[in-house]
Amino acid sequence: MSQFMTTFGIWLGAFFTISIFSFLYKDNPFYKLAEQIFVGLSAGYWFIYTIYSILIPNLFGKILSDFNSNIMLLIPALLGMMMLIRLIPKLEWISRYPIALVIGTSAGISMLRYTQSDVLSQVAATMINPLGMNTIGEKIGSFILIIGTVCVIMYFYFSRKQEGILGATSKFGIWFLMISFGASFGYTVMARISLLIGRLQFLLGDWLHIIKP
Amino acid sequence: MSTPKTSKPIDRRYIFLILLIGVALPLIFPLGFKSEVSDISRQVYQLIENTPENSIMLMSFDYDPATNTELQPMAKAIIEHAFRRNHKIIAVALWPQGVQMADQAFEYILEKYPDKKYGIDYVNMGFKTGGMVTIQAMGRNIKDVLPKDTKNTPFEEIELLRNVRNYKQIAYVISLSAGDPGLKQYVMAAHDMYKVKVSGGTTAVSTPGFIPYINDQNQLYGLLGGLKGAAEYESMIKVKGTATSGMDAQSVAHILIILFIVMGNIRAFKDKNQKA
Numbered sequence: 001m002s003q004f005m006t007t008f009g010i011w012l013g014a015f016f017t018i019s020i021f022s023f024l025y026k027d028n029p030f031y032k033l034a035e036q037i038f039v040g041l042s043a044g045y046w047f048i049y050t051i052y053s054i055l056i057p058n059l060f061g062k063i064l065s066d067f068n069s070n071i072m073l074l075i076p077a078l079l080g081m082m083m084l085i086r087l088i089p090k091l092e093w094i095s096r097y098p099i100a101l102v103i104g105t106s107a108g109i110s111m112l113r114y115t116q117s118d119v120l121s122q123v124a125a126t127m128i129n130p131l132g133m134n135t136i137g138e139k140i141g142s143f144i145l146i147i148g149t150v151c152v153i154m155y156f157y158f159s160r161k162q163e164g165i166l167g168a169t170s171k172f173g174i175w176f177l178m179i180s181f182g183a184s185f186g187y188t189v190m191a192r193i194s195l196l197i198g199r200l201q202f203l204l205g206d207w208l209h210i211i212k213p
Numbered sequence: 214m215s216t217p218k219t220s221k222p223i224d225r226r227y228i229f230l231i232l233l234i235g236v237a238l239p240l241i242f243p244l245g246f247k248s249e250v251s252d253i254s255r256q257v258y259q260l261i262e263n264t265p266e267n268s269i270m271l272m273s274f275d276y277d278p279a280t281n282t283e284l285q286p287m288a289k290a291i292i293e294h295a296f297r298r299n300h301k302i303i304a305v306a307l308w309p310q311g312v313q314m315a316d317q318a319f320e321y322i323l324e325k326y327p328d329k330k331y332g333i334d335y336v337n338m339g340f341k342t343g344g345m346v347t348i349q350a351m352g353r354n355i356k357d358v359l360p361k362d363t364k365n366t367p368f369e370e371i372e373l374l375r376n377v378r379n380y381k382q383i384a385y386v387i388s389l390s391a392g393d394p395g396l397k398q399y400v401m402a403a404h405d406m407y408k409v410k411v412s413g414g415t416t417a418v419s420t421p422g423f424i425p426y427i428n429d430q431n432q433l434y435g436l437l438g439g440l441k442g443a444a445e446y447e448s449m450i451k452v453k454g455t456a457t458s459g460m461d462a463q464s465v466a467h468i469l470i471i472l473f474i475v476m477g478n479i480r481a482f483k484d485k486n487q488k489a
Binding site: 110183194204210 | 226229232233236237240241281282283309340342345346349400401402405406416417418420421425426428429430432438439440441455458459462463466467470
């Protein structure tokens with residue numbers, strides 16, 4: 001039975017993979033079927049997963065097993081219910097309080113951490129002495145890092161008209177930005193091709209056994 | 214007045230077909246292209262290689278089957294390398310389906326290392342919601358955040374975790390990440406707050422965004438970027454996995470895409486000249 005289910009799953013996977021790929025030829029009922037089943041399954045899966053992986057172990061399970069030790073959990077439970085009240089139009093305003101709490105807490109935590117990691121540490125990482133580097137490659141790399149950082153920041157300085165030295169450095173900054181966008185595009189292409197490779201490895205390996213899975 | 218003639222657009226389905234053949238053929242008939250190992254991938258390898266035996270690592274599976282092709286080969290290669298070095302692995306997941314990804318990776322590697330025991334050499338502590346807050350909380354007390362493993366064994370009964378209290382007992386953290394929460398949150402909370410060494414791998418789409426964290430502040434100890442990063446790691450530990458076999462197809466696809474871009478530009482240039 002287990003072997004049958006594995007084989008059935010592989011055939012089902014192959015059918016849905018080909019159905020999704022068929023959209024590249026043109027829109028068709030197989031693509032629509034696969035798309036709608038995917039959306040429906042995902043919604044159902046996440047709904048059940050949220051109940052069994054988040055609500056039961058973190059809330060219901062703890063409250064029901066040892067109420068006195070977990071009485072504090074009634075606060076998030078209440079906040080959760082307040083959020084659901086959004087479904088009643090007349091009482092919708094109540095849901096704003098838990099949303100405000102979540103946004104406020106997230107903003108507070110993130111602000112601190114982003115300032116440390118994305119501002120202070122990154123600024124410190126740019127304050128380097130290129131001449132102190134070991135190899136000529138590292139020295140050139142460090143110079144490019146400093147020049148690139150300064151020029152790109154200049155490009156985003158809008159308080160003065162970009163002409164003269166400011167204009168020249170900001171134009172140089174555009175080049176650095178374009179190169180970084182090009183690199184990002186290259187990586188994006190690589191990621192998309194990787195997805196295709198993954199699906200083909202499944203079709204040619206697990207399904208057709210042409211290659212070793 | 215006649216309108217200037219422009220080239221007839223190519224039916225894009227031909228491009229899809231060429232790309233499909235271009236990717237499928239190298240998978241069936243491998244070409245054996247060599248993949249150079251980058252410095253950022255080597256740093257991940259060196260972090261594991263230079264960490265003493267019997268050290269404990271925290272490995273976070275922050276992805277789902279959608280990014281299986283890129284991140285699962287990294288997971289397998291890193292687990293294999295860690296087992297070779299006799300490192301103990303605490304697996305966690307900030308993404309719900311990361312739990313199953315971890316189980317599959319361990320199951321695959323255990324065929325090669327049958328002597329590695331659950332609860333002694335590795336443990337799967339399961340999924341925990343909360344992202345950065347969870348990572349921060351583990352810095353204070355891991356047991357409070359992960360009281361049981363996926364088999365419902367209490368934290369204090371797991372031999373591997375007997376002396377683990379917080380990040381001080383963790384030699385390094387590896388996060389394989391397909392987005393938020395993931396590697397970025399480990400850099401921000403685990404490294405920048407608790408100074409634990411953090412490394413990992415990401416999908417190729419996210420890789421450029423993480424490279425600035427590899428700096429002299431050591432926010433990130435190296436990075437595996439996409440399928441290429443996974444293939445590089447496989448080559449460093451001398452294993453031929455799915456990433457290595459996929460790199461031939463990747464290279465052919467890139468050559469085709471470059472050719473398409475060049476051809477498209479030539480056509481656009483000709484059309485521009487005709488209009489002029």
